[in-house]
Amino acid sequence: MPDNILEKYIIDHFKASTGPNYFFSWHGGEPTLAGIDFYRRAVSFQKKHNPSTGDIINGIQTNGTLIDDEWCRFFSDENFYIGISIDGPEDLHNRARLSATGAPSFKQVMKGYEKLQLYGIRNEILCAVSNENVHFPLEIYRFFKRLGTQFVTFLPLVIKNGVITGADSDNSVKPGDFGIFLCRIFDEWVENDIGMISVQIIEEAINTVTKKDHTLCIFKKTCGGVPVMEMNGDLYSCDHFVDSRYLIGNITNATLAQILDSEAQINFGEAKLKTLPDYCLSCEVLDMCNGECPKNRFILTPDGEPGLNYLCKGYRKFFNHIRPFTNAVEAGMKSQKS
Numbered sequence: 001m002p003d004n005i006l007e008k009y010i011i012d013h014f015k016a017s018t019g020p021n022y023f024f025s026w027h028g029g030e031p032t033l034a035g036i037d038f039y040r041r042a043v044s045f046q047k048k049h050n051p052s053t054g055d056i057i058n059g060i061q062t063n064g065t066l067i068d069d070e071w072c073r074f075f076s077d078e079n080f081y082i083g084i085s086i087d088g089p090e091d092l093h094n095r096a097r098l099s100a101t102g103a104p105s106f107k108q109v110m111k112g113y114e115k116l117q118l119y120g121i122r123n124e125i126l127c128a129v130s131n132e133n134v135h136f137p138l139e140i141y142r143f144f145k146r147l148g149t150q151f152v153t154f155l156p157l158v159i160k161n162g163v164i165t166g167a168d169s170d171n172s173v174k175p176g177d178f179g180i181f182l183c184r185i186f187d188e189w190v191e192n193d194i195g196m197i198s199v200q201i202i203e204e205a206i207n208t209v210t211k212k213d214h215t216l217c218i219f220k221k222t223c224g225g226v227p228v229m230e231m232n233g234d235l236y237s238c239d240h241f242v243d244s245r246y247l248i249g250n251i252t253n254a255t256l257a258q259i260l261d262s263e264a265q266i267n268f269g270e271a272k273l274k275t276l277p278d279y280c281l282s283c284e285v286l287d288m289c290n291g292e293c294p295k296n297r298f299i300l301t302p303d304g305e306p307g308l309n310y311l312c313k314g315y316r317k318f319f320n321h322i323r324p325f326t327n328a329v330e331a332g333m334k335s336q337k338s
Helices: 003-016 036-049 069-077 106-118 137-147 175-192 200-209 256-260 263-274 312-321 323-337
Strands: 022-026 056-062 080-085 123-129 151-156 234-236 247-250 306-308
Touching: 003 022, 003 036, 003 256, 022 036, 036 056, 036 069, 069 080, 069 106, 080 106, 106 123, 123 137, 137 175, 151 175, 151 200, 175 200, 175 312, 200 323, 247 256, 247 263, 312 323
Parallel strands: 022 056, 056 080, 080 123, 123 151
Antiparallel strands: 234 247
């Protein structure tokens, strides 16, 4: 990304932000390939244009293979938050996480993760759940516990025709299997790890009874709050919809706020709620799921209505499984108030 576009983006990001703090997310492909000097320039622009009204937090989502001492010193000095992709113990991770030459990546990734831990850098483990590792929930979860992680996110892998938007691939996770995977991890977590490990999907479910908004975009009622910008300044509605139909502008021609407030982006976000099938609207766990991500809504409901989420069976199983726990949380809050 040229410096003029990078600086324009950072200025606009500050102006468009509505929260008390400013969060910059760097991801897509492998972001560390941009080189550490790119992020040094980004941080320098942030400091130059900082409105001084909140904290600046930078997040990188990485496969971890390039992380070394230099990266870690930079991450530590500049308050970066790192999401690192690990799909379980060595055998499970290496089934899908191979280098361009076909070599296994686990040992490189673990070196990167250990560096993050050594430098005390805030991080979370991002685990892609595929048809390869979905049958090993406790092996994966307990492995992460042994690593000393405090934050884990499980990301269902759904692939269609080589694009992560459908389910024609043998490696796509099966909805029912994904539901069982999550249930078994919850049972282990609720027995041993409350207050010790944060599992994002469990936290999202708890948000519904503590009257907090979902923090994860896929479970919000509407979307559009996670656009993506390419290196030339092109802005797309969402990082799952980067094609010409969802190109909403370029920051060299308009401000970021103007583009995000555009009719096209508003319509994109509201479509998530407006296109929910009746089957979803009558679902007992709708508030926990809200139809999940529109990219996965490509199967028919039992009544033949289009737009049901491919992962519905798994999410419905999981969210119903944890309802006794979330109901207990809600009851405890009410008793405290009284």
